[in-house]
Amino acid sequence: MAPVDLSTDLGGVVLPNPVMTASGCAANGRELHRFVDVASLGAFVTKTVMSQPRSGRPTPRMAETPSGMLNSIGLQGPGIRAFCEEDLPWLREHGARVLVSIAGGTAGEFADVAAHLAASPAYDCVAGVEVNISCPNVANRGQVFACNPEASAKVLTLVRERLPSGTPLFAKLSPDVTDIVEIAASVLGSGATGLTMINTLLGVVIDTERLRPQLAAVTGGLSGPAVRAVAVRAVWQVHAAMRAGTLPEAPIIGVGGVRTGADALELVAAGACAVQVGTATFHDPTAPRLALDGLAGLVAAHGFDRFADVVGIAHERT
Amino acid sequence: MAPVDLSTDLGGVVLPNPVMTASGCAANGRELHRFVDVASLGAFVTKTVMSQPRSGRPTPRMAETPSGMLNSIGLQGPGIRAFCEEDLPWLREHGARVLVSIAGGTAGEFADVAAHLAASPAYDCVAGVEVNISCPNVANRGQVFACNPEASAKVLTLVRERLPSGTPLFAKLSPDVTDIVEIAASVLGSGATGLTMINTLLGVVIDTERLRPQLAAVTGGLSGPAVRAVAVRAVWQVHAAMRAGTLPEAPIIGVGGVRTGADALELVAAGACAVQVGTATFHDPTAPRLALDGLAGLVAAHGFDRFADVVGIAHERT
Amino acid sequence: MSDVAQECAELVASRRVGAYHHLTFVAPGIAKLARPGQFVAVAVGGEEPATLLRRCFSLHKVSPAGAHRGTVDLVVSAVGAGTRWLTALRTHDRTDVVGPLGRPFPLPKEPVATVLVGGGYGSAPLFWLADTLRSRGCRVDMVLGAATEERLFGAVEARRSADSVVVTTDDGSVGHRGWVSDVLPAVITHSRAAVVYACGPMGMLRSVTEVAAEHGAVAQVAVEESMACGVGVCMTCVMPVRGNDGATRMVRSCVEGPVFRGDRVRWDAFADGRCLVPEDAVGAAAMRAH
């Protein structure tokens, strides 16, 4: 039996396999590389970077929840300059294809970060840019860019202008919206090559001993296997709209609750052409590798020889 | 030490304790009564009833998920006539205080069901009516009444007209909205006495052996401890808005992922004056009783002698 | 509240039998109340379970409390997370068990001849049923089928409990190669059975029902629908069954079953791992509205 062709097309850029880290769940590579060769992944997704260095939020920043966790890191990071000087070159040297996650407090800041990134000498390792318009830990309130189609469109338009035209641009969406297809339509109409779904769900955990919120920041983002059914649903709805012709066809990167190969296959069968592994990496630092091996095994066991043939297949079998 | 005063005020009607079943998770009482005396609960919440008998959806109707489950029952039930003739009298005879959950495919059907209920000879056991505007299994698409402030308001207005003015009226909200406070404002301005939060989250699970959705109905509602942080967040946001004066003060019934007394206390500390136990009942049919005992024990252990003093307390300790 | 028990049951024996695990739990309250065909709902996953829903298993046999502690026996096929957890338990571990649940096999009032048909672990509840039937003077013939010898349960036990035993396997590794429905006509004809009891996969139950009807026998089948609660509160385990009034309703197999008269089940609604709501079922019209 010939090995399965795992390659996947991210809207122009072809990756050798469809499994990635998830932004914020693998830092910027060095630490994970002790457990998983960053070059063996389809792509390495970096921690969302903003223009300036950020300290992140006070602690506690996390609470474990049943089959998941809540976090309020607050996009701690070195800022785009240091990122381009230290992190990106390191990833490049180690052979990673990099999906760089960027954010800003305003649409203009998003664009500045993109411009800085595009000017980086290490830019040739960038397989794409993921625009994080959905981080619940940036603003104090629950409302993020991705809750509003116009605000989302503006960010994408400005970022697109600052990047080389060949760079795939993914908008990372929040599930905390009434109609995710509406947001998808808006960003795909404003320069996004594709979509990453989903970011975390807004949540609160109460410390029942102190009778106060467990996170110092009060609210945080819920992730992990607990939310997988929501991620699969988001991918399902958007892919269904593409099949129905009400949304333009575009690559979807699925993320949310993936731990095993079977979990990854759920997102793929629902319509994702690539899958990110986030919280599961905290459970097992080799989780991205395990999910990749598991996914490859299942695709083969189902008798397919091209991964691409499985993408969205469940829509044909309802 | 005097025993804790567990009573809670549901907007006029006082219940002896704050723990209830959740709609659809305890049928209409007979089956649960083998394990938990229905009269021992603060209130018994009935399966959502509509005007006509309903067969519910095809099977499989459920999928287990990590620390939760997905269901697509589709509001199977006997219709309001049979409900008033058989179920409500049984609950009344067994001493239950009943929160009757109703729904309709149109705002008019909601009103008809309410009118029929109000005319029932057993109506004196009704502690309140819960208006299920948020069941993801009624419509084929994800959009339910509770996704739209105007549609929600219309339902509440019509139902209010058909019920005796003393009957507390709770609108059950969906977490699948961009701004739950907006929906809360709309229903509270249209005759709702209070809010029940949350109904299930829309989800999809893929059967990775058959590579198709596991539920015959494709989408279903996600519930269980997996979603508790979302429920606590919804209660938190709405109660915070009440404290801030941007929403009228009103009782909140918390529901979502409660299994233990500590889980219940999370919702209470976030602002709920009563708590429903749903999916956990499938794990253990005595779950509502265990949650009640656990909650009472914790309230006492924290040194309070009135349950009411713990409601929303976490907002004072951030 | 007296017809069901909930017990934190200690596992006192666990052994492999072919492809299955045979587990014995101490549960005197359940053992005392149970009758053949009933089942238990077992909590899996321990103290903080990610697997929240109960797993249901037919009672293989019960030993009511006497000199010894009352125990219940289950035969478990490890197929998913919950059954893997259960079969990995060690002696003295405990888990919560609720039962007995559901309706037992109805017993004939007269000492008629019966045939008991089991598929895979579906034979587990039949030996206890056979003993009960024979103690009432009924003739009992058994037909046991499975995919392979490994997945055949209780062929030896059957010889003790039944007047005759026929075995089939899909691969012919033991007994006749083929399905139970291939051999069933001859067995019914030979014994002149009035009732055929069956437990096993849906496809098998359907054929057993058809064969029984062709031979003028009543089929009593124990079904296995996916169940979330096992106690009648969730409505996940429904299937279309005709009532005495001829109307089809989506009934809960955990409380109105798991044993149904085969000719009452709307087999036409089952296909490809799903079960549709027949158009003529009570309440189906309202579903079409919204």
Add this chain to the structure above:
Amino acid sequence: MSDVAQECAELVASRRVGAYHHLTFVAPGIAKLARPGQFVAVAVGGEEPATLLRRCFSLHKVSPAGAHRGTVDLVVSAVGAGTRWLTALRTHDRTDVVGPLGRPFPLPKEPVATVLVGGGYGSAPLFWLADTLRSRGCRVDMVLGAATEERLFGAVEARRSADSVVVTTDDGSVGHRGWVSDVLPAVITHSRAAVVYACGPMGMLRSVTEVAAEHGAVAQVAVEESMACGVGVCMTCVMPVRGNDGATRMVRSCVEGPVFRGDRVRWDAFADGRCLVPEDAVGAAAMRAH
């Protein structure tokens, strides 16, 4: 990839010691690499865990593989779901362990006098440290404190490993009634210690740092921040620490710690179970913008 190992480790011994459980796992890869002050991250909850995050524990001691299999020892206080699961494991059960993690206690280049201070199970890593220090010719005095005698760990072991041992308990159930910081000044003065090593609750580490500074000693403290991954990828375990350049950064205690120089830690930011970001910390300004 050579400085850390991941092993599916078999539990070979589990015994109660006062309020704690002393666990021994077979993990030769970790045992070979580890040094005192490092820790391991242990998976809890089994195959389908509802408790997804790793639990971190100091290495109490390691026995590198020789004639015998290499083992690591942990001292675990069962406080929540994960530690309850871990302490309920039975011999021959296995779980996944990653380590050694974090930076070890820095060892003095000269054979100076040292004081080792442990609070509760915080003393667990100190005996191994003591042996290492003494093998380098350092004098080692120990101060062990706990709330109660039950929660005091290793007082007997301490007598073997240290030149002197002072014990305190909050309730006076054994040793001096009071805190380690009450007796620490006298111990430092007496031994003329140049380094004070400490492991225990944050409040204790802060006082140890202050006392050490007052006596001209350097404090090396092993902190315990809430950790989700233990390997540096999640950013949950941060705390404000001053760098060589004097600037305060929110650094990850799992990779830059768990051992820090006490005088580098911004104790002023800790209060009431939370840790704020100091206004002057690197990147704090950007947080105020949004």
